[in-house]
Amino acid sequence: MQVPKVTVIVGGSYGAGNYGMSGRAYSPSFLYMWPTARIGVMGGEQAAGVLAQVEAEKHKRDAGNSYGPAAPSRAWGPEQVAAFKQAMTEKYEREASPWFSSARLWDDGVIDPADTRRVVGLSLAAAMHGWRAGQAGSAAAMQFGVFRM
Missing domain, CATH: 1.10.287 (Helix Hairpins)
Structure with missing residues (x-):
């Protein structure tokens, strides 16, 4: 069974802590940052x-x-x-700015903290839909990548 991982970075995410909290290296389904977030190897x-x-x-x-x-x-x-x-x-x-990170597609976008619940809900729905392997139109059946605009 696969479980979607959605990461929302709200503050500092540095070094090993980034790994421990399902940073990009652990391939979360989606990774978002708040405008207050900071990310890097260290401060x-x-x-x-x-x-x-x-x-x-x-x-x-x-x-x-x-x-x-x-x-x-x-x-x-x-x-x-x-x-x-x-x-x-x-x-x-x-x-370390979230804008620097997002501009390089290291995350899936900077979100308004007030929109977090809606964005996480949509992300979970998208991740669960994509994991219905074998169904027509599912992500597993697609022969092309998913592009971020």
Whole structure:
């Protein structure tokens, strides 16, 4: 027996939590996001901190190479760290937006919270209709994909 999975992301959905709550990797029948939702590998500040550490190690390693460009332009001081973290935080926050996700078809759309019950009901009806295998007109009998407009 198949059971439809409909995921509605209402807040932050990051990393392993995204998997645990039936994110895209678990192939839900439908995945929607509220305008307040955020999605990504990790939050912007956390990602900026991790990437800044990686970048600092790279600069430290390059500075120790006799063949590497250890010029002052390669310096990795507090100002560069702060600028790097700010740029990464802004990038991750922008890309965690539900609008960014939906524009790339990573979900099935951003829905108004007031319409959630109606959208989930329609999604369940569509999913259940499509699973009546062997019936004419069912999704299992179709020989083409389903397109999102």
